[in-house]
Amino acid sequence: MNQDDITRVRNFGRSVAVEVGALEDSFLNRGRPLGSARVLNAIGLGYENVANLRAFLKLDTGLLSRLLRGLEAEDLILTTPNPDDRRSRITRLTAKGKAEFEIYERLSDERAAEILHRHKEARRLLEAMDIVTIALSRDDIVFEEVDYASDIATTCLNAFAAELSKRLNLEFDLKKSGDPELSQMKHPHGTFVVARLGDMPVGCVGVKGNGSSSAEIKRMWIAPVARGLGLARRMMSAAEEAAMAKGITTLRLDTNSTLLEAVGLYRNMGWVEIDRFNDDPYPDLFFEKKLRAP
Amino acid sequence: MNQDDITRVRNFGRSVAVEVGALEDSFLNRGRPLGSARVLNAIGLGYENVANLRAFLKLDTGLLSRLLRGLEAEDLILTTPNPDDRRSRITRLTAKGKAEFEIYERLSDERAAEILHRHKEARRLLEAMDIVTIALSRDDIVFEEVDYASDIATTCLNAFAAELSKRLNLEFDLKKSGDPELSQMKHPHGTFVVARLGDMPVGCVGVKGNGSSSAEIKRMWIAPVARGLGLARRMMSAAEEAAMAKGITTLRLDTNSTLLEAVGLYRNMGWVEIDRFNDDPYPDLFFEKKLRAP
DNA sequence: TCATTTATCTGACTCTAGTCAGCCAAATGA
DNA sequence: TCATTTGGCTGACTAGAGTCAGATAAATGA
Incomplete structure (x- = not known):
């Protein structure tokens, strides 16, 4: 492992950081702050329990609570007490929330499709992405x-x-x-x-x-x-x-x-x-x- | 191109986003906000002219100015008028700034080295990273x-x-x-x-x-x-x-x-x-x- | 039963990032 | 020469993200 290899990894890091930033920008274009969008997304992915949400998103209790209030005010989610333990709460997307979640999903899909689309050898690119994904997420x-x-x-x-x-x-x-x-x-x-x-x-x-x-x-x-x-x-x-x-x-x-x-x-x-x-x-x-x- | 391929790209995006976030966190551990660190880094990379800095970092004139003031107060940079055009300014790292820049460089290098290090087939991972880097930065x-x-x-x-x-x-x-x-x-x-x-x-x-x-x-x-x-x-x-x-x-x-x-x-x-x-x-x-x- | 713990919420706060209008000084060009 | 443009700076502002200290209510356990 030499400095040249390290440079390659860092070049990689730089280019994906730009890509990550671009995706976040496209999320912001929906007029909602990133924090709210992330919470909405996590709920859409199935993190319904507030505690799970908090663990997944690594958010402070206060912050998540406020973000949930915000999404409620927008009529995107509905929060109810957990019948099994009425201290904790379950939150679910409303129909409007589902629609909004789908829009974010589509934005992500479109970006992904665009990257693949401009590559003639998509198989090769996908394999390269898999190798990187697995190397980074091995744990x-x-x-x-x-x-x-x-x-x-x-x-x-x-x-x-x-x-x-x-x-x-x-x-x-x-x-x-x-x-x-x-x-x-x-x-x-x-x-x-x-x-x-x-x-x-x-x-x-x-x-x-x-x-x-x-x-x-x-x-x-x-x-x-x-x-x-x-x-x-x-x-x-x-x-x-x-x-x-x-x-x-x-x-x-x-x-x-x-x-x-x-x-x-x-x-x-x-x-x-x-x-x-x-x-x-x-x-x-x-x-x-x-x-x-x- | 099917939904499964798109999922693979999105999984990739997710895992690199985590990695990007981790690198930024390690930057924040230096006690300086990300904005300042980025400016310091850009100067270290050779963007000395304030206008170039602004273009590279895509920052507002006001914001960059303030960040430069902050780095000056920390004794990390020195800003002088450009002799060719005394409206514009040139900014350079002080010895202390160079040292700090090197620390950020080392942090980045270490992260990169760590990723390579835990991979037995580093050649293959590097090649995969190159493929992705070039695909994303084709333009x-x-x-x-x-x-x-x-x-x-x-x-x-x-x-x-x-x-x-x-x-x-x-x-x-x-x-x-x-x-x-x-x-x-x-x-x-x-x-x-x-x-x-x-x-x-x-x-x-x-x-x-x-x-x-x-x-x-x-x-x-x-x-x-x-x-x-x-x-x-x-x-x-x-x-x-x-x-x-x-x-x-x-x-x-x-x-x-x-x-x-x-x-x-x-x-x-x-x-x-x-x-x-x-x-x-x-x-x-x-x-x-x-x-x-x- | 009652002190303690757990899960969440609220209010008050801070810091960072970023925008915008206005300012000044140097450069430019008719 | 003087109005205009350019480059950068300052002050005033906003919004987002996050922290922290209570508060509340339900669950738990001696």
């Missing part, structure tokens, strides 16, 4: 157990399959084959974990269990745009934790010795090499890890 | 005639050579061969044009002249990260204008028929196919264009 990536048939899991599995078939130069259609393995990656014996940044899937891993104390790691995938951020390690940890929570004490997996980075990671994370435990043609290296409570 | 790209031996031209030519040799799978070392063609790409018979975004070179083109009314386009290159933005067209226009300014009335060039996009561009810009005019092995398609004042 916001969450790992969670989901059903392997959920939308986000399906997206991951399809991407995984596409990548694998491209790399191995063969057809590898998970959907078509029905994939009997998947059915073991669900409660109560197994599980399926995805990593996501907001709604963007960035990785997945399956724990295939059969009710015994040992299970297998399968379908480990990290989105290409999310590589280089140490996600694989976090992904494996998440899978191990999920397995432990299911009472699993031994995990095993198969891999290929040409995947040097992956193999290095396994060894580094305490996996030990074992004998071949299946007769799949692709894997040639097999690992096992004994789990124990931390 | 700030300037075309200018420079000496072919200048640093920026050399950077372009080396990149061009590296790319060509990679594509043709052969050694193509411009520096070593001394490249006699280059000497004709300078005043008074020829010229060399680079496109740059700030200090970042994004393209180049040479006009190789010999004193006659016709000249040749050579060494046309667009940085890979800058592709898809219609730069090639602007580059060619810049070259044609520069040639016209030198009294050149006919331009010609050679290319390869496999470069479909380039060939399409030439035809679209009014170039007509002519007979082979050299015996280089690589090109198989030859074009000419008659220039006339617009």
